[in-house]
Amino acid sequence: MKKNKVITADEAMALINDGDVVTTTGFVQSCIPELLHAALEKRYVETGSPKGLTLVMTAGAGDSKGLGTGRLHHEGLLSRVIAANFGRMPKVAQAAKENRIRGYNLPQGVISQLYRACAAGQPGLFSKVGLHTYVDPRHGGGRVNTLTDEEIVKVVEVDGEEWLFYKATKIDVAFIRGTSADPSGNITMEKEALTLDCLAQAMAARNNGGVVIAQVERIVDDGFLLPKDVRIPGILVDCVVLAEGEMHRMNYGVMHDPALSGQIRVPVTGIARMKLDARKIIARRAAFELPPNGVVNLGVGAPEGISSIANEEKVTPYITLTTEAGAVGGVLASGSSFGAATNADCVIDQNQMFDFYDGGGLDMTCLGMAECDEAGNVNTSAFGGKLNGCGGFINISQNARTVVFAGTFTVGGLEIAIEDGKVRIVQEGRSKKFIKQVEQNTFSGPFAQERRQPVIYVTERCVFQLTPEGLELIEVAPGIDVERDILPHMEFRPIIREPRAMDPRIFRDEPMELVKDLLNLNLCERVSYDASRNILFLNLEGFQVRTKADIDDLREAIVDGCRQAGKRVNSVVNHDGFKISEALYDDYAEMIEYLMENWYATTTRYATNGFLRLKMQEALKKRGLAPHVFERKEDAHAFLDRAEKVNAAFGETDEDDTVASAA
Incomplete structure (x- = not known):
């Protein structure tokens, strides 16, 4: 029965x-x-x-x-x-x-x-x-x-x-x-x-x-x-x-929403824009790391804002947002509905989503941070006497191809003002987030470095990057003074070389046209030619190579510039703030090899980032190419001047002879 x-x-x-x-x-x-x-x-x-x-x-x-x-x-x-x-x-x-x-x-x-x-x-x-x-x-x-x-x-x-x-x-x-x-x-x-x-x-x-x-x-x-x-x-x-x-109830804040359960689809064009405050600044800067056609996970808190920014900047069609709870695609929900999505493409079981994450399926994640130390370790699980727990943080942060930690620089009463495109600290937070050593290690910076995992830390006033030597200050917001607004509010001194200014568009209350950056629509503007010296200048400052498609787009823009010159050119490449996925160095070196064989007479490049210089030198040497990667712009130009003099003296145009003589 x-x-x-x-x-x-x-x-x-x-x-x-x-x-x-x-x-x-x-x-x-x-x-x-x-x-x-x-x-x-x-x-x-x-x-x-x-x-x-x-x-x-x-x-x-x-x-x-x-x-x-x-x-x-x-x-x-x-x-x-x-x-x-x-x-x-x-x-x-x-x-x-x-x-x-x-x-x-x-x-x-x-x-x-x-x-x-x-x-x-x-x-x-x-x-x-x-x-x-x-x-x-x-x-x-x-x-x-x-x-x-x-x-x-x-x-x-x-x-x-x-x-x-x-x-x-x-x-x-x-x-x-x-x-x-x-x-x-x-x-x-x-x-x-x-x-x-x-x-x-x-x-x-x-x-x-x-x-x-x-x-x-x-x-x-x-x-x-x-x-x-x-x-x-x-x-x-x-x-x-x-x-x-x-x-x-569907959740404690919603009795039932058929758009979250996938029973209907609703227009999302009417989503309200975020106000220009610390949270939006953080989300905007983090959004520059979004990988076109990539799969992304966003954590709770400040990272949630990226979903709104993606919608505001019209880049949602070019990325797929996911949650560890199983939602794939659509617009991620926040508040009491966090974990779900409006207009999701599908919903899979949570354990299956973690199979995907653990196997390296995530192109990028943006997660919050309660504490961070000089080795790049992050704590979100136990701090200030509170047992919070790690949630999905460890699975996600350890296995995503790129990690962005996002949060305010200090916490507890922090107030900022954005005036004429500059940040002013009205009231500093009571507690420091960047401390000598985290109370509990939820993310291991040294382990990430061992696996060559790209990691950055985004705040409303500056950006840090994880390097083999520890945390490096790489960007500073306009209006922020390093000695006044950053160092006194940290328990350690980060590596400081030549931090650049954060993109000024982040601090203006108008669309940033982010889609052009993500889809490389402005690449032609990075290439300029000085006919009097036959020098092709390539400005890759802040440019990010996430996929092979980015390299293909860059190659096309450079070749277009060389074609207009009508002859082999001497090139100078600015790699300051340049970012490239660990797996793509060889592809990038292959592009340089192609350019040297077909378009360049002489080439030189510079980057203040020592790790980038080292990796680029390794990739070029592997292909039997002379690296010529300098730390300072002046050194790169000096090398080019020497090469030009050698060319003039010997009347040589062959790249191998020129480089050998100039070296």
Whole structure:
């Protein structure tokens, strides 16, 4: 006989035993099975049972004021928590800080993928995510207090490479959420903003002999649901609880928005422009790093503003924004809807998104920063006596091809004014963000350098870049004085060579025409020719080579300039502020080789960035080319003058003879 799996919330909670391992779904304020959390709290408060539970969860699921998993704070209800985020259940976090419960703060993607390991009966997960951070057992193993003594993360070596092995925790009870269910327990998600890990969680509990409890907002007849609409099959579900009204909101700020659930598409041209303040300045500068036709992830806080800037600058069609929660494309939502997207192209499960991220699928990420130190380490997980948690930060920051950290330079009462295109500090923040050493290492600067990962740090008044020697000041906002507005508010002195001015367009309350930069539409303006000296000047200051297509565009612009000259030219190239992806140095050197063979008589270039000079010299020498990469413009011009004199004296035009003689 078919069993009707629809029961009350109280009946469902009676299935949970003392000491069970309970997992729940939810992302920030969305897709939370609120009725199930409330019913578990009610049973414990009234009966003192079940007690000593272990809570396993990925992202935070609550409003930070007591809803969601925040309801589970009662003394004795929880004995252990394994979570990526503690900030949305502050009383639970406080219990962990005070050694009243055991706790682990693991990367969100790791926990998400561990559900699949549990479902498949595997002992755990191998991953490089977390190496050289506080999750690494050599630096704490993700344990949040001294009461937590068991190691669930180990360092292992496979074929000479270090990996972390995360031990799987078997699931006894899974709280999941959907929209519709039939009496057999088949679950659909047509009105949900995200699907998260509900399928993997249900399978993990079911295959461990546990209980799967699904919260839905409507019950339909058997046979009503279409097979391809069912996201969790009834064979995985033990019971279904009907929730209505406030207990089944899309998120705490929105009852239901069909544009976020993908049921309709809406125009987005009417999105209000951000006001020109510190947040917009940061988002604008970070937007210059967007990779055309690339895949991007944006963190919560200041980074969210990039989505608005992309829309304002009309570059949204040329990038794909994603969230770790599973949204692909569209306009990323903010506030209580963070994690979802309006007009998304699709929504995939959270663990699948982290597979994509961990495998290197992200071209760029922009994330927030609470603290940063002189080695480029960043802390977002535990600071100022607060246990916040890493969320998806470690997965994302370690595996994105380019990382942009974004946030105000100081925090706590900071006020700035933007006057005539300049920044003025009206009131400095009370606390420094750039400190001698971070309290907890959520991102390892040295590890990023070891893997040649490009990293910059964007604030409203300056920009830093991670170099082998540490943090280097590379850009300063107009109106900002380094000695007055930057150095006194840092606990260390960054490397200072020749920082350039931040792009003045960032500080004007008008569109920046960013699309022209991202699509290289202004390249012809970077090429100029002095016929009297037969010198082709190429100004690549601030130019960024993200893809091979950028190199092709640059080659075309240079060749056009050479064609107009009508003969081989001497070239001088300004590489100050020039940026190039680590994987593209050889392609760039190949372009230079082509130009020397076909268009250049002599070429020289300069860059103040020592690391760039070194990498360029290595790439050119590999191809048997004389590098001629100087630190100063004057040295580059002096080399060209010597080459011209040699040419005049010997009447030579052959590049090899000229370079050999001039050298």
